[in-house]
Amino acid sequence: MGNGGNGRSVTSRALDLLGAFDVEHPTLTLSELAARCDMPMATAHRLVGELEAWRALERNADNRYQVGLRLWEIGLLSPVPRRLREIALPFMQDLYERSKENIHFAVRKGHDALYIAKLTGHKAVPITSREGARLPMHPTGVGKALLAFASEEFIETYCARPLARCTRHTIVEPGRLRRELALTRARGYALTNEEMTPGSCSVAVPVFDADGRVEAALGVVVHSARANLTRYVTDLESEAAKIAQAMNEHRADPYPGFVHDLPDEV
């Protein structure tokens, strides 16, 4: 189609335009979009126009595009996170009430921890995590919990890949990480100390499914100064157990969707 048409379909191009947005680039100009998706301006212009007309994208005052409200609404219909949140949030509230700190709930997706729910308040340390965000597993509490209880071979693959350094405390040596994970597994909960963000540290516990595999992780992030992390452990563990139980009950019922685990790449 057209001359030099390179095989990509219209649909995939339109979707690529949506995919061009991410945490670092929540707004983009037309030319940035064209560049990021590697398509001519004229093409990007036409497609973006359609996306905007449908309100998948919206154009703000300074001519930058951003993800539209309509896409937000539709995204929230996704059954997997919706179900997980429905189940986990009330228990997270209980944890929040007692700790007044940041509470996280995450699952593993590919090599990242995907944050499904987060509670925070005025007294909690401000941190970078965000619902819908992906963070590397080795420097985060929930990430370590997910990683430590994952399969042997997954851990191996993970450690074999280059480990991003986030702060000077981040564990980037594969050997040290393996030992840290073994320790985590042995004691039953994960700890981090300024490995993701300077000034904050965390505890997290795994949430197991009926077959004893990690499904999710539940964690608390606090300011390094008030860091008696271990006092949260029993509370986390008991809430994690309740969440696990609630998840099993829900899995049993024949609610549409949410039956299976999705393939986890990307």
Added chain:
Amino acid sequence: MGNGGNGRSVTSRALDLLGAFDVEHPTLTLSELAARCDMPMATAHRLVGELEAWRALERNADNRYQVGLRLWEIGLLSPVPRRLREIALPFMQDLYERSKENIHFAVRKGHDALYIAKLTGHKAVPITSREGARLPMHPTGVGKALLAFASEEFIETYCARPLARCTRHTIVEPGRLRRELALTRARGYALTNEEMTPGSCSVAVPVFDADGRVEAALGVVVHSARANLTRYVTDLESEAAKIAQAMNEHRADPYPGFVHDLPDEV
């Protein structure tokens, strides 16, 4: 293109497929999708295939399609709800802590109240509201607050349209609604009594912008039995004021996106 091609573009068709999902239909089969979007099976099949490949949709165990995790992640990048949540949630937490009841934060979009954030816990009444959902304005607390302080002509248009009946307590008579709104405006907060769901009632207050126009509403929903609603009013008002202030401060700073108000149709 093709024979009988009816003028819709590929992109708009693909988007329509996404738009086919809603609260009542979180999962759909291929033929349901084709029917809802009014396109031949063959076409729907091809497009849905592409959406699935890109993981905008996912297909679950019983061959039904549902909104994919990737779309959830992208939707969460939408600056408008993201900013609003960032600002409102900590104050909502404070309210939750003191009340242990359902806390809602909503804006007006078209003729609906769009729920931007919701906090709930084990002690709160289970209710239908959901983040990302739209509910009619006249039977909900936040909806009434948004409506009562809207412009004269908006109220008029709203009352002129047919008013959906949700329970036997829903106000469906235009005249009665107008009086109720006047009363709400006079006293400064909105009340509902089993107008949306039998067994629960609510209070809500408006959140004003710098120019004194309603931007949002903040409300509490409680079980009818423990219904001394007025005791929440001062607390709601003070938190609403803090949210309003925080929103003004944020509007001032030159953060990308979130500068303007979007057109509110649909």
Added chain:
DNA sequence: GACGGCGGTTCCGTTGAGCGGAACCAGGGC
């Protein structure tokens, strides 16, 4: 165990929607 209906999948000839280079326009810095 043949039959029929239904949801999903594949095939393939037709054709107009999508393509994108080129020309054009608007703003802003010099």
Added chain:
DNA sequence: GCCCTGGTTCCGCTCAACGGAACCGCCGTC
């Protein structure tokens, strides 16, 4: 005035999208 950058419009060429039709596999029925 001039240039440069980012956005918009034009338009003739072409092949990707289209969708009717045929096909497949499953299930319930006779």
